Amino acid sequence: MELLAEVLNITAGGRQIAILGEETASLLGVHSSDRICVTHGDQQIIAIANLATHFPKNRIGLYEEISMALGLKGGETVEVCLAKLPESLRHVRAKLRGERLREHDMVTIVKDVVERHLSEVEIAAFLTALKIYGLSMGESEALSRAMVETGETLDFGEAPILDKHSIGGIPGDKTSLLVVPIVAAAGFKIPKTSSRAVTSPAGTADRVETLCPVNLSINEIKAVVEKTNGCLVWGGALDLAPADDLFIQVEYPLGIDPLLLPSIMSKKKAIGATHIAIDIPTGDGAKIKSMTEAYTLASDFVDLGKRLGMNIQCALTFGEQPVGYAIGPALEAQEALTTLMGDGPADLKEKAISLAGMLFEMIGVKGGRQKAENMLKSGRAEKKLREIIEAQGGNPRIKADEMSVGYNKAEVTAKQDGRVLWISTEDTVQIAKAAGAPKEKGAGVVLKAKLGEAVKKDGVLLEIYAERSGKLESALELAKRLQPVMLSKRPEERMLLDRVPEKIAGEKPFMLER
């Protein structure tokens, strides 16, 4: 059927959407979400039809994605017809029935996700089915490979290429800011891409961005790594495994994360990593609550790594409290810098050295842990970080106390003497976000006591930093209500953990970090 093209001055975030009036759709035999072929001259595109009640019957509304692809300015006549079901949808439906998908099927699905031939409704159903049925190792491998093949890849033309990744979940984890320079200082390549916060107060990219630009192109990354052996960049705009980003867009509102393994591994494969240390924070405050869970996930990572030709080791790390004291982009970068300069919290040092040491030993370096410690102690890691900052376009001479943290500041103090019995990571996250993190990079929380440390009555438990006074107040109010730091003279005095329904427990927060 011939229709008049009406160019809508809107992009649909990549979605290929065309709008038809209901009458027109019914004449074409098109139902909502059906695919249609839109042809103009020798250009053809498959779009997903959205039906509109009052849209003029002789017209088709085209979002920019489509009008640009077809080179339309508006007012042209286009030929529109019902397209047949894409093969990928057959495979999606097979998964809804619980069938096992083969490599070919996964490739077809991922291709159509990237080319926007599958609607978000169909992707949502697919991800839900994967969440409920789970993925076989074969499906995870096929999905990972497909996600790599449909995106950009980096190749440094040499091995080993080292990498470090945390599945995330505990606040204050700025370990990558130490591991990357430690590894690079030892002369090994570690091109670290990372994400911004989605549900947390700070992602590695947010932290690094307070020191230097992180939004580099693939070629800029190559140059930085050639020069310094390392980088700390944002992976989001590099088009590495782009399907993953599209899946995450749909997973986020649903609060599900069925593709944790393929998602992480495809990104690592795409940047050409050969040896990867994967950090699995484990404990009540983390994504992974029990050691059993952690061991299962770890061996899945190792297996999938083997299948994808990558050497994986997982570190199960203590996840009962934040790493270090600082939470929030600038505060964490500041703490990382201080630590590289010789000062800083013991647990952060310990974690960075363990992970870097693990990586060294994976590539056959004897006494890897010792080597990592030397890189840190000798100041070579600090020097390396400053090289990376400079190479990425930041100020290499930056001092920790020059970093711009929130001007507005408040303290939460202890009502009694005692030792810190536990710290609620979830509450800490809520408070840091209430203070403005991650959008306001200077906002966040600094703990003044960690597990087991002694605090005097009226001593400071935590400081809140904010860029806006309004947010400081609401964060402070929240902190007083939640009381994230629990004190006790002796553990046995604090047997009552909580009273229900005294504290209004929201649902367990959903963590989506990469």
Add this chain to the structure above:
Amino acid sequence: MELLAEVLNITAGGRQIAILGEETASLLGVHSSDRICVTHGDQQIIAIANLATHFPKNRIGLYEEISMALGLKGGETVEVCLAKLPESLRHVRAKLRGERLREHDMVTIVKDVVERHLSEVEIAAFLTALKIYGLSMGESEALSRAMVETGETLDFGEAPILDKHSIGGIPGDKTSLLVVPIVAAAGFKIPKTSSRAVTSPAGTADRVETLCPVNLSINEIKAVVEKTNGCLVWGGALDLAPADDLFIQVEYPLGIDPLLLPSIMSKKKAIGATHIAIDIPTGDGAKIKSMTEAYTLASDFVDLGKRLGMNIQCALTFGEQPVGYAIGPALEAQEALTTLMGDGPADLKEKAISLAGMLFEMIGVKGGRQKAENMLKSGRAEKKLREIIEAQGGNPRIKADEMSVGYNKAEVTAKQDGRVLWISTEDTVQIAKAAGAPKEKGAGVVLKAKLGEAVKKDGVLLEIYAERSGKLESALELAKRLQPVMLSKRPEERMLLDRVPEKIAGEKPFMLER
């Protein structure tokens, strides 16, 4: 944040969608699919945010649903903020985790579906989870009640109110066109609402529409039923259990139908039916393949009926071949009329009499089957149908041979003598649709022989009717390829059913009929 309202001249089919530029969204902390509050004066509305790459940063794009609700003409400033998660989404997520939902949870979900506070992505995930986990009887009841409560209801202020429903799946099933007048002629009320075809060549509403208008308002329906005791109308626009229609919009592209029971029962409850005969066509050619399956479904219908205060009986009917000979809106209406006038296929008569008889006996009429037969034989049912046609605004004197069936006609003939060993309902459906049904009401297929009937070589197996010669050709070509009617001199000569991969088997067609 204050933004300039840009009124988009588009309706989103009821969806409450607002478009934000990515920069603006990030300042608001809004991710794609997050909900936002849009406030103008004392009017506030919750919308689902779609992020657009190049949308101006100081603006918010509003589809008509929203601009109208807020009384905006465009150019006004509106206050926009991130809204918190709706409670219903918490329950949806609980179901994704496999949790059992309580009545309150279902009500919250259905309300937010109807009020468009849940996005299609979230509804898709919910329906997928229900398809995989299945619904408990309690969940089905809660869902049915919620769907009734959120829509219009009919009340004739008397009992019994009879109804008949087929779960559909076999072509040519025009039984309702006989059952309704038979029941009404006997002096009982039967306000029959039905659907248009979604995946089949004809729905009851499509058939009746070739005799009279079917798009009546609730008040018009009441008037028709007061006058004639019956009606045959389209249920789609009556806002009876509107949530169901929204669920179906999402189920259709996914090819899943997890809400069969609540969907049917809520519609029946909404029109106030007290006694319902439910037809479950069973057999290889039907939705339900085996008697075991059919008995399970039947007892679920009966149980759910009890819970909802409706008296249900299910009829398991022969589903190995089409009902009667004709397939396609006008052809089927013609056949129904002929049958009411004393002629017509035996199986159609038999089915109509059995179902009407069942209904009579359900309300305590002795010899119900006999009574149904009398209504048909005496011509009172025909007279009643003509009354209904007239009351709905059609021509009561219409003759069967005056009905406008497709002008273009072709025949498929037998290559040998033999008896009809089987008829593929799926293939017949494909051919009728290729000929133009249901959109082209005169198009369809007429079988010339049914199971067990003898055919001579070169004798006609089926006729194809089409309104356009092009479609006639493609339907004929398809018929010759599929060969929907299988002949054999004696069964034992036809032991080889099919050769794989000789025939290209598509995936099992998805049937979504109400």
